Amino acid sequence: xxxxxxxxxxxxxxxxxxxxxxxxxxxxxxxxxxxxxxxxxxxxxxxxxxxxxxxxxxxxxxxxxxxxxxxxxxxxxxxxxxxxxxxxxxxxxxxxxxxxxxxxxxxxxxxxxxxxxxxxxxxxxxxxxxxxxxxxxxxxxxxxxxxxxxxxxxxxxxxxxxxxxxxxxxxxxxxxxxxxxxxxxxxxxxxxxxxxxxxxxxxxxxxxxxxxxxxxxxxxxxxxxxxxxxxxxxxxxxxxxxxxxxxxxxxxxxxxxxxxxxxxxxxx
Amino acid sequence: xxxxxxxxxxxxxxxxxxxxxxxxxxxxxxxxxxxxxxxxxxxxxxxxxxxxxxxxxxxxxxxxxxxxxxxxxxxxxxxxxxxxxxxxxxxxxxxxxxxxxxxxxxxxxxxxxxxxxxxxxxxxxxxxxxxxxxxxxxxxxxxxxxxxxxxxxxxxxxxxxxxx
Ligand SMILES: [Zn+2]
Numbered sequence: 001x002x003x004x005x006x007x008x009x010x011x012x013x014x015x016x017x018x019x020x021x022x023x024x025x026x027x028x029x030x031x032x033x034x035x036x037x038x039x040x041x042x043x044x045x046x047x048x049x050x051x052x053x054x055x056x057x058x059x060x061x062x063x064x065x066x067x068x069x070x071x072x073x074x075x076x077x078x079x080x081x082x083x084x085x086x087x088x089x090x091x092x093x094x095x096x097x098x099x100x101x102x103x104x105x106x107x108x109x110x111x112x113x114x115x116x117x118x119x120x121x122x123x124x125x126x127x128x129x130x131x132x133x134x135x136x137x138x139x140x141x142x143x144x145x146x147x148x149x150x151x152x153x154x155x156x157x158x159x160x161x162x163x164x165x166x167x168x169x170x171x172x173x174x175x176x177x178x179x180x181x182x183x184x185x186x187x188x189x190x191x192x193x194x195x196x197x198x199x200x201x202x203x204x205x206x207x208x209x210x211x212x213x214x215x216x217x218x219x220x221x222x223x224x225x226x227x228x229x230x231x232x233x234x235x236x237x238x239x240x241x242x243x244x245x246x247x248x249x250x251x252x253x254x255x256x257x258x259x260x261x262x263x264x265x266x267x268x
Numbered sequence: 269x270x271x272x273x274x275x276x277x278x279x280x281x282x283x284x285x286x287x288x289x290x291x292x293x294x295x296x297x298x299x300x301x302x303x304x305x306x307x308x309x310x311x312x313x314x315x316x317x318x319x320x321x322x323x324x325x326x327x328x329x330x331x332x333x334x335x336x337x338x339x340x341x342x343x344x345x346x347x348x349x350x351x352x353x354x355x356x357x358x359x360x361x362x363x364x365x366x367x368x369x370x371x372x373x374x375x376x377x378x379x380x381x382x383x384x385x386x387x388x389x390x391x392x393x394x395x396x397x398x399x400x401x402x403x404x405x406x407x408x409x410x411x412x413x414x415x416x417x418x419x420x421x422x423x424x425x426x427x428x429x430x431x432x
Binding site for chain 2: 034035037038041042043044045046047048049051052138139141142143145146147149150153156157
């Protein structure tokens, strides 16, 4: 599939699905009940966004297959033949086909690291969706406008936690510094356009500048410092957007996709 | 199959107005502003347009099912439920009747318009004793659309339907 828009939709869908899955692993394990609920709420929001992106990608894939004359899609829209839908895209692709950011698949360690991962991503997503809500593709614009309201909650919640933990006890500060060191090398990928992103009218430089400014403000309030003084000296890992992942994604998919692989087409 | 000549848009709206939100059963989908439109097609089929509150709201699938069931009870079988994203749902679409029913049910209704950016919302009124001495416990409540507050006067915790 060489359509840039379809690849980009899959990238957005995969990132939100995988981060949703990671956060959902905290369900029942949060430090206190209210925060456990908050994180699972965020998981649900991300899952809802993933569904919208998968649904739109599936529609475009089916249309392009039909146009190419590849086996007509079944009229019932069931999972037969070549027809794809949100579920087949989530459950029946392999890790090399997943295009999520590496940041999203990083395993949970402590609460601080989970909070930081969420903040770094939500801050990016907020700026991205602010751009995409004016995108010339009306459907993408509608999804971004709708999702942005939720993302604003996520940014507020996660940034408040970054500040509370960074400027908290010696222990919480130490853990946040450790989390920054662990995760920082996965942030650069957000701003480096993959081939399929080159002609979609997304201004990555602008997002990068605003993101850096916002993160610096929050970190300053949290009395946290970036690695090597500014973060510029850290080697940034890339590959997620084009299917080259860390070893962690395979384990997530094994968990996530088990049921559909073992019992194809099962529904509830 | 009923005689489709007897079906009017008014009749359809009347049926749809009985469908309630599974998570807040005192509210109908009309009170919530989820129901956007219903169209009666020439071939006798019916298309219902709904808009999701929050993207991941698990109630939406159930609402679509309940819409089908309600219409099916009146003999309407050829039903399509379409989800529309734009314009995005906002709590401004909640009816005054809906807000009154929410409060009666024990949930504080949204007090400001969706553009209100101050958070936490000030002076949220306790649905039990009407005190405004309340404070935010958690921005995320039992469902995505609610926040958890507590009343300083009657001490009761309560859900607040967030401005969205
Ligand atoms: Zn009270």
